[in-house]
Amino acid sequence: xxxxxxxxxxxxxxxxxxxxxxxxxxxxxxxxxxxxxxxxxxxxxxxxxxxxxxxxxxxxxxxxxxxxxxxxxxxxxxxxxxxxxxxxxxxxxxxxxxxxxxxxxxxxxxxxxxxxxxxxxxxxxxxxxxxxxxxxxxxxxxxxxxxxxxxxxxxxxxxxxxxxxxxxxxxxxxxxxxxxxxxxxxxxxxxxxxxxxxxxxxxxxxxxxxxxxxxxxxxxxxxxxxxxxxxxxxxxxxxxxxxxxxxxxxxxxxxxxxxxxxxxxxxxxxxxxxxxxxxxxxxxxxxxxxxxxxxxxxxxxxxxxxxxxxxxxxxxxxxxxxxxxxxxxxxxxxxxxxxxxxxxxxxxxxxxxxxxxxxxxxxxxxxxxxxxxxxxxxxxxxxxxxxxxxxxxxxxxxxxxxxxxxxxxxxxxxxxxxxxxxxxxxxxxx
Numbered sequence: 139x140x141x142x143x144x145x146x147x148x149x150x151x152x153x154x155x156x157x158x159x160x161x162x163x164x165x166x167x168x169x170x171x172x173x174x175x176x177x178x179x180x181x182x183x184x185x186x187x188x189x190x191x192x193x194x195x196x197x198x199x200x201x202x203x204x205x206x207x208x209x210x211x212x213x214x215x216x217x218x219x220x221x222x223x224x225x226x227x228x229x230x231x232x233x234x235x236x237x238x239x240x241x242x243x244x245x246x247x248x249x250x251x252x253x254x255x256x257x258x259x260x261x262x263x264x265x266x267x268x269x270x271x272x273x274x275x276x277x278x279x280x281x282x283x284x285x286x287x288x289x290x291x292x293x294x295x296x297x298x299x300x301x302x303x304x305x306x307x308x309x310x311x312x313x314x315x316x317x318x319x320x321x322x323x324x325x326x327x328x329x330x331x332x333x334x335x336x337x338x339x340x341x342x343x344x345x346x347x348x349x350x351x352x353x354x355x356x357x358x359x360x361x362x363x364x365x366x367x368x369x370x371x372x373x374x375x376x377x378x379x380x381x382x383x384x385x386x387x388x389x390x391x392x393x394x395x396x397x398x399x400x401x402x403x404x405x406x407x408x409x410x411x412x413x414x415x416x417x418x419x420x421x422x423x424x425x426x427x428x429x430x431x432x433x434x435x436x437x438x439x440x441x442x443x444x445x446x447x448x449x450x451x452x453x454x455x456x457x458x459x460x461x462x463x464x465x466x467x468x469x470x471x472x473x474x475x476x477x478x479x480x481x482x483x484x485x486x487x488x489x490x491x492x493x494x495x496x497x498x499x500x501x502x503x504x505x506x507x508x509x510x511x512x513x514x515x516x517x518x519x520x521x522x523x524x525x526x527x528x529x530x531x532x533x534x535x536x537x538x539x540x541x542x543x544x545x546x547x548x549x550x551x552x553x554x555x556x557x558x559x560x561x562x563x564x565x566x567x568x
Contacts, residue, residue: 140164140181141535146191149515149523150491152474156515161191163497166320166534167486171493186501190523193489194257194498194531195447196476199354199392199413199439202261202276205247206239206560207231207442210567220360220424229296234566235265240272242559244279245552249544251445252283254525255500257533258480258488259285259445260390260413262327262354264292269304273312277322282547284538286498288483290327290354295338302338306345313349320534323483325390328355331375332366336382343383352388352411355379359393360424376401385410390479392439395419395427406433411479414472415441416454426457429468437475446525447473455520470516497535502527 141163148159148171162170162181177183213226235243240263251259259280265272273289280287289312293305305327313324326346328334334342346353358364358375367375376397379385387409394402394412405412412432418441419427429436438450455469477489480496487495504527510518531539538546 140169140178142175142177142181142183143191144175144183144185145188146186147188147510148491149190149192149510149518150489151470151516151519152477152489154512154515155491156510156512156518161491161499163532163535166497166536168491168493168495168497171491189529190502190504190527191491192255192500192502192523193477193491193495194500194533195255195445195473196258196260196437196480196488197251197256197440197445197447197450198260198411198437198476198479199390199415199441200247200259200261200445201263201442202244202247202259203232203235203240203263203265204228204442205243205250206556206563210564219362220422221362223422230567231563232264233266234563236268237272237275239559239563240265240268241275241279242552242556244276245282246556247445248280248283248285249547249549249552252285252531252539252544253528253542254444254446254448255502255528255531256445256447257285257498257500257531257538258287258476260288260354260439260479262290262292262392264294264329266297266301269301269308271308273308273324274315277316281321283544284533284536284546286321286480286484286533288323288325288480290325292327292329293338293342294329294333295335296329296333302341306341310345310349313351320484323351324349325351325354325388328353328384330356330359330363331378332363336370339379339382339384346386346388347383350388352386352390353384354390355384355392357391357394358396359419360422361396364396374398374401376404380404388482392441393419393424393427394432395425397431399431402428402431402433406435409435411475411482412436413439414454415439416457417441417443417450420453420457426460429454429458429472432472434471435475435478436472437479438469438472447476448524451520470519473519497532499532500528501530503529
């Protein structure tokens with residue numbers, strides 16, 4: 139049965155558009171868009187009452203396993219640099235994860251993402267003592283909430299060859315299991331060059347090529363990554379990744395804070411996706427990414443911060459201004475880049491709200507004090523829209539959030555069980 143959404147105020151970034159329209163949803167896609175569309179017999183008709191309708195937001199790089207870290211005790215020794223942040227906090231946390239805490243991390247993170255208007259998560263997972271089947275657990279949690287996901291397991295050498303091989307196999311298995319899946323797809327995950335030897339990097343590249351997909355990896359997040367590559371090979375980080383077969387149009391490179399202009403040009407030529415994570419970069423003190431060097435194939439992520447893409451975009455804009463960029467369109471383009479990344483993976487248009495696009499939408503109660511039009515829609519996206527305005531959300535034509543309630547899940551019960559799981563996790567860390 140089709141659904142007709144009447145009296146919508148559509149706002150899109152790619153292409154820029156703002157205006158009143160009706161939408162007809164059928165079979166998980168937008169089948170018609172126009173003014174004053176007549177109802178068809180038997181279809182559900184919903185009056186959106188002038189609320190803003192946008193494409194569901196995409197978080198292009200996150201770590202759902204960090205969802206249960208909020209409020210966790212600080213490490214006994216204060217980290218003095220990025221590698222110590224990893225060693226004292228995140229690598230202790232991921233080693234403590236088991237199947238239950240993987241599940242509740244993903245479930246709680248997905249719930250919060252949806253309530254912020256985010257309908258697709260590109261997750262980068264690590265649980266060294268619970269590798270096998272971990273991506274299925276995350277897929278199950280996201281499916282309960284109703285979200286889409288592009289998932290991978292983080293391959294690294296820090297746990298030895300056995301764990302490295304288990305990570306490769308988890309990626310291979312999940313990619314095969316989700317081939318053609320309309321809601322979930324897999325990438326090959328890799329932590330970062332500085333935690334991977336030559337053979338392991340090459341194994342990631344070979345697996346991605348064999349599976350017809352890309353590698354999702356942290357790149358030049360901190361200078362230690364650049365220096366390590368130079369020490370190992372005598373050449374640059376990007377060359378090391380390229381020699382391993384990782385630089386491709388299907389790969390996703392997160393951060394890229396310390397790459398050189400020439401390396402950005404190479405990545406643009408190859409069509410590699412770049413993901414900017416401004417809140418995380420500032421929190422870790424690694425610097426501001428030179429977003430002026432990022433190509434059109436770039437997107438925004440949160441790197442484990444809650445997937446509030448409105449907040450991330452605003453922070454990204456301020457960071458860009460601090461770095462010399464003047465136009466809000468630059469960061470708005472990264473918001474649109476998340477939709478383009480999703481389209482490249484799923485083979486369905488995201489982000490346009492045109493006929494044939496995925497029916498993944500977010501409805502917001504936004505009552506602007508100034509005019510909204512196609513010329514200024516980027517400014518309203520960045521400085522007007524906010525997660526507190528999110529009322530409803532649809533994924534593949536199905537309402538997964540309706541009038542700020544979750545029809546498919548008991549949020550209060552989930553969060554209570556998540557708190558219990560977090561307490562057990564923290565006790566293991568102690």
